[in-house]
Amino acid sequence: MAEQATAAREVAAGLIDYLGASPTPFHACAETARQLRSAGFTELAEQDEWPAEPGRWFVVRAGSLIAWSSEHADGPTARLRVVGAHNDSPNFRIKPQPDLARAGWQLLGVEPYGGLIAPSWLDRDLGIAGRVAVRTASGTSELLFEVDDPILRISRLAIHLDRSARDGEQFNPQQHLVPHWGLGDTPDDFRAFLGEVLDVSPRDVLAWDAMTFDLQPAALFGRRGELISGARMDNLATSYAGTRALIRATEDGPDAPTTQVLALFDHEEIGSVSERGAQSAFLMTVLERITRQLGGDREDLHRALAGSVVASGDMAHATHPNYADRHEPQHRIAINGGPVLKVNNNLRYATDSAGAAAFSLACEQAGVPMQSFVVRSDLPSGSTVGPITSALTGVTTVDFGAPTLSMHSVRELVGTEDQRMYADALTAFLAPA
Template identity: 65%
Template sequence: MTDRSALQFEAPGFTVDECADGLCAYVDASPSPFHAVATSARMLDEAGFHRLEEAEEWAAERGRFYTVRGGSLVAWSTEHAAGPESPMRVVGAHTDSPNLRIKPRPDLARAGWQLLGVEVYGGALINTWLDRDLGLSGRVTLRDGDRLATRLVRIDDPLLRVSHLAIHLDRSIHDDGVKLNPQQHLAPHWGLGDEPGDFVGYIADQVAARPEDILGWDLMTHDLNPARRVGRDRDLVAAPRLDNLATSFAGTRALIAAVDVPPVQPTTQVIVLFDHEEVGSTSERGAGSQYFPAMVERITAQLGGDRQDMLRSLASTVIASGDMAHATHPNYAERHEPQHTIAMNGGPVLKVNNKLRYATDSVGAASFRAAGQQAGVPVQSFVVRSDLPCGSTVGPMTAASTGAITVDFGAPTLSMHSIRELAGSTDQAMYAACLAAFLSPEVTVG
């Protein structure tokens, strides 16, 4: 008899089907970081959040707000804060994923084929991008009269393809595996002809502009296969960009739920969705920038406080920095720490590393585990094998830039950085429920 207990988790507002299907819809709507931010913004709009522009003066008022900078977003509620010195509960995530991005002068022609020059973004498993129908998404910046304007681009036609070399022409693949040169082997073809195509002209048509008015772009390829519930019992989610749109979706859902649940201690509830995590976060909107510390200062000022109030707030703030976590792979179990098996649909995962590749310490871990207990959600623990290097995420740099207690966590995943990754259906409901409890805690720190 099939054990379906893993599919039976349910919390008010966080059913398995709603969260798993909601994640699929979120991923499908968000082929680029700019689209992910727009998708979260629509969810926040529907929940009564008010968008603020960074260049404007913010009135001293309480309420639900968010602001956007490119592919990054910060949203917060001050409805449950006693004053500017009240601590914050923050859930962090990132909106970008590894992919192939279009170069500034992309048009190529070779052997009767029209190609586009691309650059690998992030640590992609690049062989998974072969033989896929690829669309194009992101944003373009253009001249619109006497100003510069940005426009979202989303092309879901099967526009591009990177074709694998036939095995008949490379018999060594069985012994040596796939070896790809990013410069030589990854240029997608999008037409036939001895002359290069006209990429700028094509994009201009898509945004109803003149080619000479297209002045720049942040454009990337995306897989056209939709996110799907898979497996015999539909207990898994197969999708592109789960790293880290699963956390972006869960964090947005959690904030919307948490603002209606007063925490035991007056608290400002915040989510921050960063861009550029996959390439080091050193940009004007990445976690390595002053973007989030500046938002913390402005939120404090919105509550009528000054820098001393902000520092008092940060002294009791806890940040949960979310990225995906490695589930134990059944075909490569030896690559995992044997005492820390991570089960799919086993609940969110605390990520611990004593070399501080993750920011988690005992206080942060206890805060997160308490949220799991509050939500009725099991919490797992991940450490990498002692003889393998450990990856990292934005948790340590967020902790360093704010001085706040920070814990790194994730949701179990297989095939991380593949064009299509795998997660658990039930994990999505437990993920969001745990984060909602973290944002509106029943226990305090200190």
Template identity: 60%
Template sequence: MPTPDAAARLDHVAGLCDFIDASPSPFHAVQTAVAALEAAGFSELRETDPWPGSGRHYVRRAGSLAAWSTEAVGDLPSSAGFRVLGGHTDSPNLRIKPNPDVTRLEWDQLGVEVYGGPLITTWLDRDLGLSGRVAIRDAEAPGGIAQRLVLVDEPLLRVAHLAIHLDRASAQEGVRLNEQQHLAPVWGASAGAGPSLRAFLADRLEVPERDVLAHDLMTHDLTPATRFGRDADLVAAPRLDNLATAYAGVQALIAADAALAGDGGRIPLLVLFDHEEIGSMTDRGGFSSFLPTLLERVVLSRGGDREDLHRALADSLVCSADMAHATHPNYIERHEPEHRIAINGGPVLKVNAKGRYASDAPGAAAFALACEQAGVPMQRFVVRSDLPCGSTIGPMSAALTGVVTVDVGAPMLSMHSAREMCGADDPAMYVAALTAMLAPS
């Protein structure tokens, strides 16, 4: 596999920006990924239906998605192993409460909860939109309930900062925010005379207000993803953690399926989980039955049994892909001195002796070979020994499946900010390395 050329690098940075702009919520990220998969010949399966033994397929569970190609392995036995690429669709943000309408003085506000671990101050004084899904009454839908995606991609909400004149200590001591008291965004000044959120949603969805039954809604930054810098060699965008992986994973699966062309040794499979930022302990998170059940059903659909499943797992590899911390030039002391990570320096292998990352020698070697095959450099990240280490879906997937697992990522700064940054060359190198992981030569 050749090193990504200049045209490929331009294509992938533009593709990443488009993917992010179209995906303000996990539900929209799944929708965006599905569009790319269907254009490449993948078709949808439902968990309630019987599954065929061959083909290019995807299945979605709310904000989670999995896709695979048994066409890639041709006539290999049902005990053939998997090459699994895992990531997640969710990002830290402010989520709307079930009964959100608040009126204080003349201000119309919405109650919010903090989702994940965002850098809260970066959400202040930004134009925010609203996105997610709404459950509505529909007598013709299963159970009498239909789900509709909502995207209000216009200036609707704003969390207003307190003027420094009223909190001069914040200049020296930093801003201190109470999540209950200080984060409710304003969206009007009618003193409660304007429409409620439920009425607003009903109008957008063109349904009676009484038919709006529930919602999973969140705020998103409206500034589009863009290249910046003197040489336009950097990218600023919301939700790089972890939509950069979601984009790269979809592109890698499509490219791997084409590269294998029915002559692969393992089944390439992509899984993107929701709820990683809140611990993954949900019906569609990384600690759910989603991946183990999926692997079992693929084996069974190909005529295998439980023995074949366990043989397949023993011959599989999971690549847990999430974004990685580049070394910050203003905070060099917060990084491990012998493991500097450079923007535009290539994909990152992540290692932690306490098991916060799942990488061990066999998995690390497999990723090193993938980067070598892809013609891209590989960097190695280790957190400082005196600092705590974050985690990923990697350790969970390893524990649930017993499969050798490696944790990798792409370098970035400002992780969990409302607006993050990465290098403009890194998306193409990330795609190339992940493609080689799914389709090793």
């Protein structure tokens, strides 16, 4: 037990560092890439010819990343074990013409991204991070930036000016959720601000993918430190567990010949329809090129897919102590109770009996308990990249997660011990006995 507790603290510390390094999907890919390089993985460019040999590789497409190890494959028809997740989280994103001034305040125009819980973002110190396209002598370049100073705030209206707030606040995102970042009757210049941050001329700042993030760092929480509180747990906790699992599984090696894959997608929170989302051709294109690296063709790829399994990871709703009636009573989900198998017979989750069996065996192999989540029959279910990936690849797919409270809040809560069990289960899934 002491050994497990020590391991749990070590994984928790790694997750806290990962969250701090990943305020945006672009930064999450950069941090994942850094960890992969340290473990002997080599980055490949999509436009280049890829080496025709097995190895440890990864490729980044903006805010998405796919990594794989084919070191243990016995040829192009080796079965695939794929862990899928998403890198994006709900937040506010900066508009193309954001400069505003109102009532003596300088404001910044933003657009809500994904299903965020707006009140949780109010009265918090916010930073800005993202990607900027800049003009260069040879064309354009894309640069990452992060401003981790308290530069933005969305201030709540005082209760004295809206007594109805006690009955539940209502927000018009265009009018009420506009952050301020200075005083003045004249709008500030966001383009010039980015130029200063990046040390380039404002005229060379051509476009941006810029977003807000909460500056309060993730931390151990609770009287005994059995919890972790932080932003973007959904779904960077899965991205971290998957990255850790791929590295460990590659180093340990599976008992059976397997190609091990990690796919981290952007844009899941808004439907996954983009050139790098789960509904794109990104994964299938990479899988085909992996097959060609191993000397195979499309026939070999389809033979490999027929024996493969995808595990789609997205955080799962823990049973809330103050709202226990909102949960399926026969499927109580406990924090620090182990990974969660997610089932929905209307296929909002992709899990079927074959996929459930594969994940159950992985948890058994890892020596961790498994929980099962089903949404109440009178409530709609959320979804994941699982059904999309299953449909595009034709591969048996299982949806799973780790227990979470306050999902889509600016600050979410997970279990410390759960993070160790999560990574252990994914390691076993990628390297089945």
